[in-house]
Each structure stands twice: as C-alpha cells, then as structure tokens.
Amino acid sequence: MAIKLPDISPFKARVEEIDEMMNAPDFYSDARRSAAISREQMKLRQLLVDYEALDKAKEQLAENKEMMADPDGDEELKELAEMEIPDLEEQIESLEEKILTAMIPPEETDSRNTILEIRAGAGGDEASLFAADLYRMYSRLAERQGWRVEQMSASESGIDGFKEVIFSISGEEVYKKLKLESGVHRVQRVPETESQGRIHTSTVTVAVLPEAEEVDVQINPQDLEITATRASGAGGQHVNTTDSAINIVHKPTGITVYCADERSQIKNRAKAMKVLYSRILQVKQEEERAKYAENRKQQVGTGDRSERIRTYNFPQSRLTDHRIGMTIHSLTQVMDGELDEVLAALQAEDQRLKIEALMTGPQS
Structure with a gap:
C-alpha cells in the first residue's frame, strides 16, 4: 500500500538555494565547503528525479486499475494492464523507500x-x-x-x-x-x-x-590550564627525561586531557587539544540530545557511555548486541x-x- 511521503517542497527550495550559492564567484574558494555542498546538491537532485519517477509510476498504476474496472474496455488491454500492476507496485515501494532514506536529515559529523x-x-x-x-x-x-x-x-x-x-x-x-x-x-x-x-x-x-573542528567549538585560551610534566609509569618511560607530558584542564567544563605519548611537548599538546575539542563538542551534542530525550526510543543507542550495549561471551564464542x-x-x-x-x-x-x-x- 502506498504511503504518504513528507512534503517535497523544502527539498526543492534547498536545491534552488544551493544553485544560487554555487553561482557566487567565491564559491570554490573553500574547497572543503564547496565539495560538501556539491555532494548535497547531487543527492538532492537525485531525490527530485526519484520523486518525479514515483509520481509517474503512481499515475500509471491508477490508469491501469481504471482500465481494468472499465466494463466496456478491451479485454486484451485489461489483461496487459493487470500484468503490469505487480511491477508498478514493486517500483513504487522501492522508490518510496529510496526517497524516505534520502529525506533523512544528514548528520554533519x-x-x-x-x-x-x-x-x-x-x-x-x-x-x-x-x-x-x-x-x-x-x-x-x-x-x-x-x-x-x-x-x-x-x-x-x-x-x-x-x-x-x-x-x-x-x-x-x-x-x-x-x-x-x-x-x-x-x-x-x-x-x-x-x-x-x-x-x-x-x-x-x-x-x-x-x-571536532575549531568552527564547532570556541575555546577561550584563558579558560585553559596547561601544565607540562615529566612523563612517568608504563608507556611514559621512554620520554621521562624531559617535561614532555601535557595536562590540559578546560576550567568551564572541568574536562581534563593528559597526553604523554610523544617525545615532543608540542606534539603532545597538539594531540591533547584535538581530544579536548572533541570532548567539548560531545558535551554540546549531548545537551542537544537532552532537549529531545522523549525521542530516545527512536534511537538505536543514546550514545550514553553508561548504557550496556554488547556482551562478548568467550566460552560460547557468542556476541550479543542488546x-x-x-x-x-x-x-x-x-x-x-x-x-x-x-x-x-x-x-x-x-x-x-x-x-x-x-x-x-x-x-x-
């Protein structure tokens, strides 16, 4: 049975918006952004093509059923119309599923x-x-x-x-x-x-x-407490002759990152900052998800690190995703x-x- 799809109008409007953006003289100055928008345009154009194909398939199905119901119609044409119906119904079902998948809002990350x-x-x-x-x-x-x-x-x-x-x-x-x-x-x-x-x-x-990228998270350098220490213990023995380990505390959130894997303090700091940006981005995402907590039943997993998701049973060579x-x-x-x-x-x-x-x- 055919389903009622969400309105296609916002997707058509987005294609027009992208077309205008791509006509701007400086559009290709940011290679990464232009590539992402070009991919979005390609995906949306395919969505519109599939939507048009769906409309045509539905019209053809309606015509075939109308032809079959006509008491004065040609019997041979009725038979041909009936033979086409299963293929048309299968085509409609396939296109509806493809369109719905394409309509799922993309996750930027x-x-x-x-x-x-x-x-x-x-x-x-x-x-x-x-x-x-x-x-x-x-x-x-x-x-x-x-x-x-x-x-x-x-x-x-x-x-x-x-x-x-x-x-x-x-x-x-x-x-x-x-x-x-x-x-x-x-x-x-x-x-x-x-x-x-x-x-x-x-x-x-x-x-x-x-x-995370720096555009995702703004960090005020004054909010950071950065300490260089001497690496010690397992994993740090090869670098413990200098103060190469880095400990960074983001004071507003209390997030702490420690990195001592590299011999270079500069490299450890760069790695620690990369982790810090990503952890702060995660906090922002969790705050957004909390606004829609009632919809958590519509997620495979909440991303909550306290949620038991899987069991690995070695004696029975069994993995279970709960x-x-x-x-x-x-x-x-x-x-x-x-x-x-x-x-x-x-x-x-x-x-x-x-x-x-x-x-x-x-x-x-």
Whole structure:
C-alpha cells in the first residue's frame, strides 16, 4: 500500500538555494565547503528525479486499475494492464523507500574522523586486558577498512592491558560507521589467572567522538590550564627525561586531557587539544540530545557511555548486541576486526527508526 511521503517542497527550495550559492564567484574558494555542498546538491537532485519517477509510476498504476474496472474496455488491454500492476507496485515501494532514506536529515559529523576512548571498568586486571582486546579489535577493523589509526594517549596496566587508551581513526565515513559503538561492552570469559576455570564478567567503556573542528567549538585560551610534566609509569618511560607530558584542564567544563605519548611537548599538546575539542563538542551534542530525550526510543543507542550495549561471551564464542537483539557465534573473527555484519545491522536499524520518526513527525 502506498504511503504518504513528507512534503517535497523544502527539498526543492534547498536545491534552488544551493544553485544560487554555487553561482557566487567565491564559491570554490573553500574547497572543503564547496565539495560538501556539491555532494548535497547531487543527492538532492537525485531525490527530485526519484520523486518525479514515483509520481509517474503512481499515475500509471491508477490508469491501469481504471482500465481494468472499465466494463466496456478491451479485454486484451485489461489483461496487459493487470500484468503490469505487480511491477508498478514493486517500483513504487522501492522508490518510496529510496526517497524516505534520502529525506533523512544528514548528520554533519558522519563524514568526520573519529576519536575513540576505551576505559577499563569493573573487573580489575581482566577489564584492562579486555580494553586492550577492544583496542586491537578496532585497530584491525580500521586496517580492513583502509583507515589510519593514531594513538593519542594511553595508561597501561602493567599486564599488557590498558586502564585507558585514546586513539584517532581517520578515513572515509569513520564516524558514521562507528558512532553506535559508544557504551558499555561486557565480557564473559575465564581469566588466564583463574585456576578453577570460573567465568568472570568484566566491563569496558567505549566513547566514540567525532573529531571536532575549531568552527564547532570556541575555546577561550584563558579558560585553559596547561601544565607540562615529566612523563612517568608504563608507556611514559621512554620520554621521562624531559617535561614532555601535557595536562590540559578546560576550567568551564572541568574536562581534563593528559597526553604523554610523544617525545615532543608540542606534539603532545597538539594531540591533547584535538581530544579536548572533541570532548567539548560531545558535551554540546549531548545537551542537544537532552532537549529531545522523549525521542530516545527512536534511537538505536543514546550514545550514553553508561548504557550496556554488547556482551562478548568467550566460552560460547557468542556476541550479543542488546539494542537490536542480534546474536552471532563468530567471536574470534569479530575480535580480529570482522565487525561488518554487526555494524551493518546497527546502521540498518538506526535508519529504519529514523524513517519511522520522519513519517510520524515530532512527538508531542
């Protein structure tokens, strides 16, 4: 059955607005902005083409049904009209789905590079070991996708684990594919130190932040408390002969970033500032989401780092994503970065819910 699509008028108006922008003499002076707007124009023009094709298919379907209902009509033509109906109905359904998907408001940060923060939670040493496992999992995923990984900061646990590890992933649509990874990841397995073979449950928190640009966040230098210290402890031993570590506190928010991975104080400061910008951007985004808290049921995940999203059960080689009720029995491959099936399922459900929200409109 045909559905009632949202009004196409705002999309037509946006195409006209973009056409005017692209005619401006200085349009191509900002290569990044002009490329983004050109991509938007291409997407919107395809939307209008599909909408016109949908109108024509609906008109043809109505004509065919009218022809079949005509008592004085030619029987051979009626038969041809009836044969065309299934194809027309399938075409209409396909175009409606394509149009609805194209109408979903784009998220500006989807094309951004990403900063991941992985922190050991409950479970002591086992949690820090699993934090290291997740770091490897995302690094292997990045390798498979052709993305680039750069470690920003790490606090090692001394048993080949991480209390915390922060790293950036650069590449095409990284944030779009990884943004639903934020939350609590739970592991169930027998620790190497467990002599009686008992299964332990530990947790690790993952935060996925879109890499911020300076236009997203304005930081007053006077709001920063920057301290250079001597790196120490695991991970910092190779640089602890100079004051190369950097600690930055953003006083208005209380956000603190520490970076000691590089030998250079300048490089550590640059990395710390990149993380700081992204964390402040996340705070702004969370404030925006809070305004629409009643619509959280229309999200696959809220992005809340306290939300338990997934369980990794090693004895049964089972991964379960609790948000979409998905269970797969290929944990070894997943831990080696083969996350495509899970990520695709999450994106599909997220898109389905967004289409549902688009159709129902704002909730009162």
